[in-house]
Amino acid sequence: MKNPYIVEPAVITGIRQETAETKTYTLEFIEQKRGLEFIPGQFNMISLLGIGEGPFSITSSPLQRNKFEHTIRLVGSLTKALDRLSIGSTVGVRGPYGNGWPVDSVKNKDIVIVAGGVGLAPLRGLINLVAEQRDDFGEIEIMYGSRKPDNLIFTSEYGNWRAVPNMRLFLTVDEVPKGIEWPYEQGVVTNLLGFSRIDPSNAFAFMCGPEIMMRFIARSLIIRGFAEKNIFASLERRMECGMAKCGRCMIGPKYVCIDGPVFSYPEVKALPHNLLTAIS
Amino acid sequence: MKSKSALRLENLDILIEAVLQKHLTYGPLAKDGEYAWQKIDPKSNPYMGCAVTMLPAKHILQPVWQDIYSFKFGNGFQIKEPELAEKIALFGISPCDVNSILALDRVFGGRLIDPYYWKRRENTLIVAANCTEVAGESFCTSWDTGPELYSNYDLLITELSDGYLLEVGSPKGEDVVAVLNLPKATQDHLNEKAVRLNAARAATKKKLPVAPDDLHRFLKERFNHPAWVPNSDACFSCGNCTIACPTCYCFDIRDEVMPSRSIGVRRSEWDSCQLLEFAEVGFHANFRRLRIDRFKHRTIHKLSWMKQQYGLTGCVGCGRCVRWCPSWPERRGRITSLADPVEIVTDLMEPSERYEGIERPGGVIA
Amino acid sequence: MNLKKPPARTLDLKRTEVKLTASVNSNDKVKTALFKFTCCAGCQFALLYFFHQLPETLELLDFVYFKMAMRKELEEPYELAFVEGGVSTPEHIEQLKAIRSQAKVLVAFGACAAHGGIPSIKNWQTERAVEENVYPDPLLVSSIKVSPIDEFVKVDYHLRGCPIDEVEFMELIRSVAADKSPYIRGHPVCVECKLRNNICILLMREGVQEGMCLGPVTRAGCRAVCTSNMRACFGCRGPMSNSNIPEMVRTFMGKGFSAKDIEMRFTEYAGLSAEFSEGARAYYGRKTPYYHRKAA
Numbered sequence: 022m023k024n025p026y027i028v029e030p031a032v033i034t035g036i037r038q039e040t041a042e043t044k045t046y047t048l049e050f051i052e053q054k055r056g057l058e059f060i061p062g063q064f065n066m067i068s069l070l071g072i073g074e075g076p077f078s079i080t081s082s083p084l085q086r087n088k089f090e091h092t093i094r095l096v097g098s099l100t101k102a103l104d105r106l107s108i109g110s111t112v113g114v115r116g117p118y119g120n121g122w123p124v125d126s127v128k129n130k131d132i133v134i135v136a137g138g139v140g141l142a143p144l145r146g147l148i149n150l151v152a153e154q155r156d157d158f159g160e161i162e163i164m165y166g167s168r169k170p171d172n173l174i175f176t177s178e179y180g181n182w183r184a185v186p187n188m189r190l191f192l193t194v195d196e197v198p199k200g201i202e203w204p205y206e207q208g209v210v211t212n213l214l215g216f217s218r219i220d221p222s223n224a225f226a227f228m229c230g231p232e233i234m235m236r237f238i239a240r241s242l243i244i245r246g247f248a249e250k251n252i253f254a255s256l257e258r259r260m261e262c263g264m265a266k267c268g269r270c271m272i273g274p275k276y277v278c279i280d281g282p283v284f285s286y287p288e289v290k291a292l293p294h295n296l297l298t299a300i301s
Numbered sequence: 302m303k304s305k306s307a308l309r310l311e312n313l314d315i316l317i318e319a320v321l322q323k324h325l326t327y328g329p330l331a332k333d334g335e336y337a338w339q340k341i342d343p344k345s346n347p348y349m350g351c352a353v354t355m356l357p358a359k360h361i362l363q364p365v366w367q368d369i370y371s372f373k374f375g376n377g378f379q380i381k382e383p384e385l386a387e388k389i390a391l392f393g394i395s396p397c398d399v400n401s402i403l404a405l406d407r408v409f410g411g412r413l414i415d416p417y418y419w420k421r422r423e424n425t426l427i428v429a430a431n432c433t434e435v436a437g438e439s440f441c442t443s444w445d446t447g448p449e450l451y452s453n454y455d456l457l458i459t460e461l462s463d464g465y466l467l468e469v470g471s472p473k474g475e476d477v478v479a480v481l482n483l484p485k486a487t488q489d490h491l492n493e494k495a496v497r498l499n500a501a502r503a504a505t506k507k508k509l510p511v512a513p514d515d516l517h518r519f520l521k522e523r524f525n526h527p528a529w530v531p532n533s534d535a536c537f538s539c540g541n542c543t544i545a546c547p548t549c550y551c552f553d554i555r556d557e558v559m560p561s562r563s564i565g566v567r568r569s570e571w572d573s574c575q576l577l578e579f580a581e582v583g584f585h586a587n588f589r590r591l592r593i594d595r596f597k598h599r600t601i602h603k604l605s606w607m608k609q610q611y612g613l614t615g616c617v618g619c620g621r622c623v624r625w626c627p628s629w630p631e632r633r634g635r636i637t638s639l640a641d642p643v644e645i646v647t648d649l650m651e652p653s654e655r656y657e658g659i660e661r662p663g664g665v666i667a
Numbered sequence: 668m669n670l671k672k673p674p675a676r677t678l679d680l681k682r683t684e685v686k687l688t689a690s691v692n693s694n695d696k697v698k699t700a701l702f703k704f705t706c707c708a709g710c711q712f713a714l715l716y717f718f719h720q721l722p723e724t725l726e727l728l729d730f731v732y733f734k735m736a737m738r739k740e741l742e743e744p745y746e747l748a749f750v751e752g753g754v755s756t757p758e759h760i761e762q763l764k765a766i767r768s769q770a771k772v773l774v775a776f777g778a779c780a781a782h783g784g785i786p787s788i789k790n791w792q793t794e795r796a797v798e799e800n801v802y803p804d805p806l807l808v809s810s811i812k813v814s815p816i817d818e819f820v821k822v823d824y825h826l827r828g829c830p831i832d833e834v835e836f837m838e839l840i841r842s843v844a845a846d847k848s849p850y851i852r853g854h855p856v857c858v859e860c861k862l863r864n865n866i867c868i869l870l871m872r873e874g875v876q877e878g879m880c881l882g883p884v885t886r887a888g889c890r891a892v893c894t895s896n897m898r899a900c901f902g903c904r905g906p907m908s909n910s911n912i913p914e915m916v917r918t919f920m921g922k923g924f925s926a927k928d929i930e931m932r933f934t935e936y937a938g939l940s941a942e943f944s945e946g947a948r949a950y951y952g953r954k955t956p957y958y959h960r961k962a963a
Contacts, residue, residue, distance in 0.1 A: 096583035098847035268551030274606035629921035
C-alpha cells in the first residue's frame with residue numbers, strides 16, 4: 022500500500038518571474054522515470070518540509086510529461102519560502118489531485134476562457150494543449166482581466182497564443198497607472214464578452230478568478246445564450262490533504278479536492294451558500 | 302456477519318485478561334466523575350453501560366496528534382514513516398460508537414486510503430457492549446445505531462441479571478475466547494437479552510422528529526429558516542460538539558522542526574469546522590466567516606451531507622454534542638442543548654413566522 | 668523629544684541563500700533583547716525555566732540584553748525584541764518606540780504586554796484612588812493607566828498567557844529563525860482542553876473558583892494547563908479570534924454567578940481587550956471603564 026501522504030522530491034529546473042509577486046517554477050522529479058500525468062486544471066500538493074504544504078494548480082501543458090510547471094503567487098509563509106528558492110533546490114510534490122477541466126467533452130467545440138488575475142494559471146495548461154493539438158478543438162477566445170497591466174501573468178506567451186489560428190486573446194485591466202501605455206481595454210473582464218464571436222449555443226465556457234468576478238461572468242454568459250451545463254468554474258478552498266480526508270475544502274456535500282476544483286454551473290448552483298448564483 | 306456463537310460469561314475480569322494478553326486495550330473508565338476512554342489494566346473496571354464519554358473512541362484509531370512522517374534535511378530529504386503494528390482492543394465500545402467507526406471507515410477508505418487509520422483499524426479488536434440502559438442525551442434508536450449492535454463486532458457483551466452474554470462475531474474474536482472454555486449460553490439467556498434491549502429501546506424517549514430518510518429534503522427546504530439565527534447566535538464556536546463527535550474526522554496538518562534544525566515531523570491534529578481559522582485561505586479570505594455558516598455546516602453535514610457523501614449517517618445519536626455543549630441550555634422556555642440535533646430539527650419544524658421579532662445581539666430578526 | 672523613525676520592516680534576517688526547505692539550516696543566530704515594563708517579570712522567569720529544559724534552544728537566539736539572566740547592558744543592534752509588561756508611565760512610551768525602531772521583529776511577551784494583564788485591574792478605578800492606596804504621598808508619583816504595548820507600536824507577534832507557554836515560545840523562535848509566520852492558535856481553550864480528553868469543568872463543576880471557566884471565549888495556546896488540572900480557565904490569554912461574549916455572560920448568569928464575579932473574571936487579565944471589557948460591562952453596568960480599547 023503506497024502512502025499517499027508521502028511527497029516525492031522534485032528539483033526546480035527553471036524559475037520565471039511573471040509579476041512582482043508571481044513566479045513560474047519548472048519542476049522535474051528526481052526519479053526521472055516518473056513523469057507526471059495530469060489533466061489541465063488539476064493541482065499538486067507542494068511541500069517545503071519544515072514550512073508546510075499547499076495546493077497549487079499545474080500550469081504546464083499535459084503533453085509535456087517529464088517536467089511540469091507551477092505558477093505561484095506570494096501570499097503566506099509557504100509561498101514566501103518558495104519565493105526564496107533558487108534553481109536546483111528540492112521541493113516535495115504529491116499529486117495530481119482534483120478533476121481538472123473536462124477536456125474530453127470539449128473536443129471539436131468552441132471554448133470561451135475567462136480569467137481574472139492569477140486565475141489564468143489553471144487555464145494555461147489547457148490553452149497550451151489547444152495550441153499544440155489545434156485540430157482537436159474549435160475556436161478559442163481568451164478573456165483575461167487583471168487589476169493593473171503589471172499584474173498580468175504569462176505575458177511572454179501572448180504572442181504565441183495570438184499566432185495560433187482561431188485563437189483570440191482579449192485583455193483588460195481595471196486601472197492604468199499614469200505613464201504606462203496600454204493599448205487594450207480598460208474595465209471589468211465582463212466587458213470583454215462583448216467581443217466574443219463564438220456562437221454560444223454549442224460552446225463551452227471555462228472560468229477562474231475571484232468568486233465575485235465569476236458570479237458576474239456566469240450571469241453574462243447565461244444571458245448571452247450559453248447553456249448552464251456548459252459553464253465550468255474552478256473554485257479555490259483551503260486544502261491540506263488533497264484527498265477528501267481533512268475536510269477543509271468542503272462546500273456543502275462536495276469536496277473541492279476530489280469533486281472539484283472544476284465544477285459545472287449546475288453543480289455550483291446546487292451547493293449551499295449561493296456562491297456563483299447569488300445574483301443570477 | 303456469519304453464524305455467531307453465544308457464550309456465558311460470569312464476570313468480565315477473565316475476558317479483560319484474555320484481551321489484554323495480546324492487545325493494547327482501551328475502555329471507558331471513570332475520570333473526574335465522568336467516563337473517558339483510557340488504557341485499561343487487569344485491575345480496572347470499564348463501564349459497560351451507556352457512557353457518553355468526553356472523547357469518543359475514535360481518538361484511538363485516529364489519534365488527536367499523529368506523526369504523519371518524520372523527515373530529515375540534507376542533500377534532498379529523507380522521509381521516515383511511523384510503524385504502526387500494535388494490536389489494539391476497544392473494550393466495551395457502545396453500538397453507536399461501532400457505527401461511527403463504520404462511517405469513519407468510509408471516510409478514511411475510498412479511492413485514496415489513509416494508511417495510518419487503516420493500519421490501526423485492521424489491528425483493532427472490537428469488544429462491543431450492548432446498552433441495557435440509554436443515557437438521557439442519546440437518541441440512537443432514531444437511527445437504529447443502538448442500543449443493540451447487530452454486526453461488525455468481534456465480541457459483543459450484553460449484561461444480564463446474573464453475569465454476561467458473550468457473542469462471538471468473527472474469527473478474531475473466536476481466537477480470544479477460545480482459551481477461556483466458556484459454557485454455551487442457553488435460549489433463556491438470549492431471550493433475556495432481547496427483553497433487556499427492548500426495554501432499553503422503549504426507555505429511550507428522545508427521538509428525532511423527522512424520519513432519517515426525509516432529513517435531506519427537510520434540511521434543504523429549511524436552509525434559510527430563521528431558526529438558524531438565534532441558534533447560531535448562542536454558539537460559542539468552541540468546537541466541542543465536533544471534537545466530541547464520533548464521526549467528525551477533520552484535521553489540520555502542520556510541520557514542526559526540531560531545535561537541531563535538521564529534522565522535523567509533519568503532524569496532524571484534530572480540527573473543527575466551527576473554528577474561524579478552519580476555512581481561511583490566503584489574505585485572510587474566509588469562506589465560512591460567519592458563525593451561522595459554520596453552525597449550519599456542522600449540523601447539516603452530520604444529518605444529511607455525510608449520508609450523501611458516504612452513504613452512512615454522520616450522526617449516530619450518541620449524545621456527546623448534547624452533553625458537552627458549554628452554552629447555557631435554557632432558551633425559549635425549554636431546557637435544550639444548543640448542539641443537540643434533535644432540538645435544532647425541532648426548531649426548524651416550527652413555522653418561520655414564530656421567529657419574527659425575536660431579539661438578538663445584532664438587532665431583531667425581520 | 669526626538670524619536671527615531673522606525674525603518675521599513677521587511678523581515679529579512681540575512682538569509683538570502685536558501686537551499687532546500689528551510690532557511691532554518693542557517694547558522695546565524697538571531698540577536699535578541701528582552702525588555703521589561705510594568706509586570707511581575709514572571710514570563711522572563713518562566714523563560715529561564717524553558718532554557719533549563721531545552722538548552723538547545725539557545726542555538727537559535729543570541730541574547731544581547733536579558734536583565735534577569737545576564738549582567739550585560741543593552742548592546743545594539745538587535746533583531747528580535749521581546750517586550751514584557753504593559754505601559755504605565757510616559758517614559759515607557761518613549762522607550763517602547765525606541766525599541767520598535769531598532770527591532771525587526773517585536774514580540775509582546777506575556778499577558779501584560781498583550782492585554783495589560785493583572786496591572787490593568789487598576790484601570791477600572793480612578794488613578795487617584797490607586798495611588799492613594801499604594802503610596803503614602805500620591806503627589807510624588809505620576810502614573811498613567813496601564814495599556815498593552817500595541818496601543819503605541821506595531822507588534823508583530825503576541826505571546827499571550829500568564830506566563831507564556833513553552834511550546835508557543837519555541838514555535839515562535841523557530842519560526843522567526845526560519846522567517847515564516849508562527850502558528851499562533853486563534854481558537855478557544857475548549858479545543859485544546861477537549862483534545863486532552865478532559866471532562867468539561869464548566870459543565871461539571873460549580874462555584875466561582877471551580878466552575879467559572881472562561882475556556883469557551885479564551886484563546887488557546889496554553890495546552891489547557893489549568894483545565895487539565897481541574898482549575899477553571901481565568902482568561903489570561905485574552906479573547907479568541909471569534910468570541911461570543913454575550914453568550915458567555917448569559918451562561919455565567921444562568922449558573923447563578925454574581926455580577927461581581929463575572930466582572931472580576933473578565934477583568935482579571937484581559938479586561939482592556941474590547942471583547943472582555945464588553946463581558947465585564949454586559950451584565951453589571953455599574954461603572955463604565957475609564958479605559959476601553961476599540962476593536963482592532
